[in-house]
Amino acid sequence: MGRIVLDNVTKSFGNVQVIPPLDLTIDDGEFTVFVGPSGCGKSTLLRLIAGLEDVSSGQIRIDREDATNVPPAKRRLAMVFQSYALYPHMSVRKNIAFPLRMAGMDKAEIDKRVENAAAVLNLSDYLDRRPGQLSGGQRQRVAIGRAIVREPAAFLFDEPLSNLDAALRVGMRLEISELHERLKTTMIYVTHDQVEAMTMADKIVVLRAGHIEQVGSPLELYHTPRNTFVAGFIGSPKMNLIEGPEATRHGAHTIGIRPEHIAVSPTGGEWSGVVGVSEHLGSDTFLHIHETGLAETITVRAGGEVSFRHGDRVTLSPRADVIHKFDAQGLRQE
C-alpha cells in the first residue's frame, strides 16, 4: 500500500514561503509526476514527502498514518536521486543490499533479493564492481535496484534521468514505466521535462511557484488546460497563445491553439503570414510563421513532406473546435 495525502502543507525557508498551503492526494499504485519550471518547488515537495525537509505546517499521511514527524528512515519510502547518490566505497552488491542490512534482514534473504533485483535490472555481471566503474545508465539502475529491493510503500524519483544522454534517457524512461507496470507500487516522479511527464504519468501535477496549477491525466491536461500557464507548459511545441482583436472575436481575452491544430496552405486560409525558420524532423516539420498580426510567432506542426521556404507567404487555418479560450486572468472559459 502507498497512499500519500498532503493536507494543508506549507514550507518556508526563513521568510520565504516556497510552498503555500497545498493539498494533494496520491492514490495507491499511481504514477504521479510533479512537473514545472525550475524553482517551482517540485523537488522541495518531494523532499517534504521523503522527510528530508520538515514541513512548516500541515500534515503528511502515508497510508492513513500521520508521517509528518516521522524520520525519513521510518517512512517506508525509497528515493532515487538525480546524482544517483550511490555509496562509492561499496560494491554494487553492497549498495543494493544496504537498505536490507539497515533493516536487519538475514544474509540469505538479502542475497536472494539482491540477485533478483540485479537480474531484473541487468546488473548481474556488475555486482562486484564499484559505482565508479559503471556508466551513467548502469549507476542509475543500481540506484533503482537499491530502491526496489526493500519493497517500499512508494518510490520517489528526483529528476532521475537528467544526468543521462538523450538516447539513454528514452530507454530508462521505458524501463521505469515497465517497472511500474510490474510492481504496481506508488511512484512519485519529479521532472522539468514535460515529455517525461506526458509519457510516464497516470497523473500529472503541474506546479508553479509552489502552487498546484492543475492536476489531471496527461490527456486531460493536454485537452483542457485550466489556465494559460498549463496550456503553454504541456505539449510540444508549445501552444500558440493569441491576444487582441482575434481573441476578442472569439469572445475571450486570450485564445490558444496548438501547432498541430493549424493547417498550412499557400492560399485560402483564415490567417496569413511569412515562413521563418522551418525545423525538419523527418516525420514532422515545425514552421515558425511571422507577420501574422496575431502574435510574434505562430508555430505550426505540418507533415514531414512540406517544402515551404524561408520568406514564403502562406495562409493558416486553425481548427475551430480545438481553440482554447482564456479570460483576462488567464483562466479557462468553458
Added chain:
Amino acid sequence: MARAITSQRKALNTALAWGVGLLIFFPILWTILTSFKTEAQAISDPPVFLFFDWTLENYSVVQERSNYGRFLWNSIIIAGGSTILGIIIAVPAAWSMAFVPSKRTKDILLWMLSTKMLPAVGVLYPIYLIFIQLGLLDTKIGLVIVLMLINLPIIVWMLYTYFKEIPGEILEAARMDGATLREEILYVLTPMAVPGIASTLLLNIILAWNEAFWTLNLTAAKAAPLTAFIASYSSPEGLFYAKLSAASTMAIAPILILGWFSQKQLVRGLTFGAVK
C-alpha cells in the same frame, strides 16, 4: 594546447626541486651528522662535513644522563592522546558544520581559527594559574587537554573541509535507506572520509609531537616529553653541540620515521578535493 615541457627543462626543474628539498632538509641532516662527531669536531672551524671520526659516544652519554624511554613514552601519550581526543570531539562538530550548517557556522569556523592567531604566551599566565588550581601542572592529562584544545581548530577545519567534499545526497540516501544517524556516520560518512581522517590524525600527531611552548612551560620532570629532553641539553653553562644533536636526533627520529612512511597519505590528505 598543453604546454610542452622539453626534457632539458624537466631536468632543470628536477634539479631545482632537489636543491630546494636538500636546503630544507640540510639543518636536520647537519644535526644528525653532528650527533656522530666529537664535541671538538662539532665546533671546529672550518666545519667538517662527512670526513670525521664517527662516534656513538654522544648517544651513550645521553642515554646515561637521562631516561630517554620515559620522555619518549610521555611524548607518545601526549601527542597520541591529544590527537585522538581531538578527533573524537571534532568528527561530530565537523559533521554538523558541514551538513546542517546554521547562519553562524562560517563565523564559528573563523572564530575558532582566530584563536590560532593569538600568541600562546598571551594566555600562558591564566592557563598556568588554572593548572595550579586544578593540580594539572606537570601531568600528562593536563598536556593532553591543552594540546588537544590548541590543535582542535585545525582538526575541525580539516575534517570540515573533507566532509564538505562528500555530497549531502549520499547521506540523504543513507537516511532514506533506513540508516540511523549513528549508522549514517559509521557506515557511510566515516568510510568515505577515511583518507581525510587519516591525514588529519597524522598531521596532528606531528604538530603535537613538535609542540614545545606548552610542553616546556607546563611540565617539570614527571610529564616532560621529548621537547623537554632536548631542552635539558641546551644548558647555559656551555653548549655541548654534539650531545645536543644526539638528543635532538633521538627526539625527532620517531616522528621522522612516521612521516616518511605516511608521506603519501599526508600529501593525498592535504590535497584532498583539490582535483576532482
